[in-house]
Amino acid sequence: MTDDFTTEVYYDEDANRSFIDDKTVAVIGYGSQGHAHAQNLSESGVDVVVGLREGSSSRSAAHADGLDVETPAEAAARADIVSMLVPDTSQPAVFEAIRDELDAGDTLQFAHGFNIHYNQIQPPEDVDVTMVAPKSPGHLVRRNYENDQGTPGLIAVYQNVSDEAKEEALAYAHGIGCTRAGVIETTFREETETDLFGEQAVLCGGVTSLIKQGYETLVDAGYSPEMAYFEVLNEMKLIVDLMYEGGLGGMWDSVSDTAEYGGLTRGDRIVDEHARENMEEVLEEVQDGSFARQWIAENQANRPSYTQLRHAEENHDIERVGARLRDLFAWAEEEGESEDEEQA
Ligand code: NAD
Ligand code: MG
Ligand code: MG
Ligand code: MG
Ligand code: MG
Numbered sequence: 545m546t547d548d549f550t551t552e553v554y555y556d557e558d559a560n561r562s563f564i565d566d567k568t569v570a571v572i573g574y575g576s577q578g579h580a581h582a583q584n585l586s587e588s589g590v591d592v593v594v595g596l597r598e599g600s601s602s603r604s605a606a607h608a609d610g611l612d613v614e615t616p617a618e619a620a621a622r623a624d625i626v627s628m629l630v631p632d633t634s635q636p637a638v639f640e641a642i643r644d645e646l647d648a649g650d651t652l653q654f655a656h657g658f659n660i661h662y663n664q665i666q667p668p669e670d671v672d673v674t675m676v677a678p679k680s681p682g683h684l685v686r687r688n689y690e691n692d693q694g695t696p697g698l699i700a701v702y703q704n705v706s707d708e709a710k711e712e713a714l715a716y717a718h719g720i721g722c723t724r725a726g727v728i729e730t731t732f733r734e735e736t737e738t739d740l741f742g743e744q745a746v747l748c749g750g751v752t753s754l755i756k757q758g759y760e761t762l763v764d765a766g767y768s769p770e771m772a773y774f775e776v777l778n779e780m781k782l783i784v785d786l787m788y789e790g791g792l793g794g795m796w797d798s799v800s801d802t803a804e805y806g807g808l809t810r811g812d813r814i815v816d817e818h819a820r821e822n823m824e825e826v827l828e829e830v831q832d833g834s835f836a837r838q839w840i841a842e843n844q845a846n847r848p849s850y851t852q853l854r855h856a857e858e859n860h861d862i863e864r865v866g867a868r869l870r871d872l873f874a875w876a877e878e879e880g881e882s883e884d885e886e887q888a
Contacts, residue, residue: 554699554727559718561588563711570595570623572616572638573630574602576682577655581627581720582611584689588719595619595626595642620645625716627653627676633843636664646671649706653716656739657732660702662836673703674713677735678722685720694724702732740830745823752857754815755780759862769865777866 571582572595579602586592594606595616606613620626620642630638636659646652648670655677659665667673678685678697685695697720699713706712710729717727743749758776763769786795796804829835842850857863 551728554714554717554723554729556718556723559714559723560711561715561718563708564590564625564715564719567591567624567712568593568622569625569627569716570616570619571627571629572596572619572642573628574600574606575629575631577678577685578602578627578629578682579605579609580678580682580685580689581629581655582606583609583686584720585716586611587689588721590719593619593622616642617645623650625651625653625712627655627716628659629655632656632658635659639665643668651706651709651712653713654732657700657702657736658740658836661732661736662833662840664840667703669703670705671703672701672706672709672712674709674716675700675702675730675732675735676713676716676720676722678720685722688725689721692724694721694726696725697722697727698730698735699727700730700732700735737827737830740835741823741827744830744835745826751780756860756862763861769861770869773862773865773869777862778869 568591569581569585570593571578571585574582574594574596578594582592582594593612593614595618596603596606596613598615603613614622616638626642626646628635628638639659646668649672651672651674652667653673654660654675657675660667660673676697676699678695680688680695688695697717699710699717701709701713703709714723714727717723755776759769759772762772762775783795783799786798790797796807799807826835829838842848
């Protein structure tokens with residue numbers, strides 16, 4: 545931690561559970577985040593009702609986990625806190641179904657700021673609007689809780705009519721296990737814009753493009769696809785694990801001096817000032833709302849280019865080679881990890 549690190553981190557002792565203990569939480573959706581929030585809160589002693597459409601395939605899972613299930617509207621009617629954990633693209637429609645069930649003083653809560661920040665959901669003025677966003681896929685939020693561990697998270701307050709919105713969000717974060725690890729406060733704008741930029745420029749978009757370009761460069765130069773796959777994709781995890789544990793320095797310390805010298809002299813030539821300019825452009829599209837408009841229009845048109853891009857990605861040579869190699873080597877099973885837990 546550097547001296548100019550001023551963000552306050554909230555832990556268990558900073559959360560006051562009386563702000564949630566007498567309340568009912570409606571968890572709308574039972575996917576990655578929903579199943580984790582609902583079960584963790586319930587085991588923390590909070591009254592939970594899951595909201596799912598009639599006929600939703602998630603209903604049997606929630607029942608099997610011993611939870612009450614109602615329609616989203618019925619669940620919201622019973623609740624003091626409505627936690628919106630359906631996919632971001634479905635939230636505006638689901639909100640229409642629950643809007644009338646939000647009473648004055650209730651809380652509408654999110655795990656990502658997109659729909660509030662880009663005005664796809666306009667909440668009533670007499671409810672609190674908050675965010676509790678674990679910085680992790682839901683399956684880890686659940687697994688960590690079961691292992692008496694925590695998952696770092698964010699809280700944010702967009703609307704605070706009760707004057708207790710932040711305390712309630714912290715109490716919720718406590719209930720799902722986030723304050724065990726640490727929680728920091730942000731805003732809907734900051735969370736939304738940094739999340740979109742991160743996944744586009746670095747985590748999902750940047751990394752996959754780097755991998756594909758590296759793979760194609762090696763294969764086009766005559767090296768075997770299997771070697772190329774191992775070198776630029778499989779080893780990525782090992783390198784990222786080292787950074788996760790010890791930052792960039794932890795990684796540089798662990799690789800050979802040759803790798804360190806080569807990386808330090810060549811890395812900035814690959815991801816150079818043009819990449820930086822492109823990143824700034826991508827950030828501007830996030831900030832000025834043009835990415836959001838494009839994505840919303842894409843969904844309204846039934847995802848024509850998304851479908852095409854997905855198809856092309858699935859058919860990239862590295863995917864075919866990778867599937868065969870992962871079958872042959874089976875390292876994923878050895879570590880006991882499922883596909884679900886690997887999602888970003
Ligand atoms: P998901 O896709 O895993 O969950 C889908 C759930 O919503 C399913 O139970 C499905 O039955 C239900 N659902 C879908 N459409 C519905 C509809 N029209 N009406 C009612 N229920 C419907 O979603 P997720 O990934 O858990 O995302 C939920 C929220 O959490 C999003 O705001 C997302 O940005 C945020 N978030 C996700 C992660 C993550 O790693 N998955 C991390 C942090 C925040
Ligand atoms: Mg209510
Ligand atoms: Mg409230
Ligand atoms: Mg995201
Ligand atoms: Mg090597």
